Amino acid sequence: MKFSLLKKLFLGVAMMYLPLQSMAWGTNGHRISGQIADSYLTPKARAAIKALLGDESLAMASNWADFIKSDPKYNYLYNWHFIDFDKKYEYAELQAFLKQDTAVDAYTKLNYLVGELKKKNLPKENKLLALRMLIHIVEDVHQPLHTGHTNDKGGNDVKVNWYKNETNLHSIWDSQLIDAQQLSFTEYVAWINHTTVAQRTEWQKAPISQWLYESNQLAEKIYSEVKTGDNINTFKYTFNHIAELNTQLLKGGVRLAGLLNQIFA
Template sequence: MKKLKILLVAILFLYLPLHSMAWGLLGHRIVGEIAGQHLTSKARKEIQKIFGAETLAMNANWMDFIKSDPSFKYLDVWHYVNLPQGLTAEQVDSFLKTDTAANAFNKIRFVAAELRKKTLPMDMKRMYLRILVHVMGDIHQPMHCGRREDRGGNDVKIKWFNKPSNLHTFWDSEFIEFQQLSYTEYAKALDHPTKEQVSAWQKTGLNNWIFESYQISEQLYEEAEKDQSFSYRYNFDHIDTLNEQLLKGGIRLAGLLNEIFS
């Protein structure tokens, strides 16, 4: 009985980090894979110096895996930015500029600035690049720009084909996994933006990227209040939003990396 209890505790410990992943394993790798296809030659060379033969996609989930190490506990709040309900674009912009808390917005800016330093040690370059790849994916998962009071939708209960879940977990992983594609298949299917789209998506800036996700989250909250039973209709209504957020995440990550390593 004692051994069984130890085993159950170990399983629970392993499960918790996975349960709170943004985009889940699959989503983060899709974002990383798309970004890798839009790097300049110079950015690609600089990233190879840091990651070696490993791709952006292969490193995209490090920040979730490291949750199993208590010494990295401080990174937990870097995955998201909580915003009050009902804000305009101007109010979100003001909130982001004045909020000094450790969150996805402030830490993307921080690690991007650190990566621009030519004298940054290689171990720190590797860590900060892994963080940037991951958190850029995070902010395109709408519920990572959700409300503090329900932990970004974690406390909003829903049912996915009658299976109990919550709004955050559903958008993290269940929605993507339902499409039954590998991350390389998914990336290839999505990665067909026009030059005009790439330019428009990259130039709008971090504040606007977060506001876009925030707007989507507000819509998702409103819909979940009316209907908590998700199935084929929900997939039909929201698959374009899911796919566009994954694609935008990859394109914008590539744009930021190209700028950092220019």
């Protein structure tokens, strides 16, 4: 009896822990972009979103798609979180690739979710799922290693040392660069959310292909600087990359707001 209880507790903890290992941005990163998006919603979009989420904020809803990875009934959503690019693309080349893309990935599913949310007669339960997934995936594709390489699982298999601890390249960009700032997600938003109207206009008019292109370019830069087994100079690495990471968090939030404003116009 005692062993059985301990076994159940262990399994429960394991189920909670495992999905965290594959999060894009990590919990705080998603909440940062979600909170940024919330600050740029139109009144009409805000009302439509509240009708679906209730008192759940965009920041809180942004992690739902990772948390439910512990439920096997949602296993079919796994590939929605990323799209693999195994080289650095020119923009025209990437556009041609996406035009032929029929795989289950972040690009095809983002387009699908936009279409679903625009349907007037979609059942509320379906619409809520679509909204939560769209929020999350828009943020996911701005984490550059969610456009990473197939053979290393977007940097998950690039094992390195960070603050003398074993980790991987994907995890550094998911959470460790953010967590090193030692800020809550609301403090982080207060620090970086100072966009201009011109910036927001430019970022929001860019198509999804442009979002992926920017992430692909940054991902290839990240790959070129680190290899498996490296002991990363964490202070230097943070200094060199935190501005790029913050720009991606900002773009994810601003573009999410733009997309939601368009859908619920």
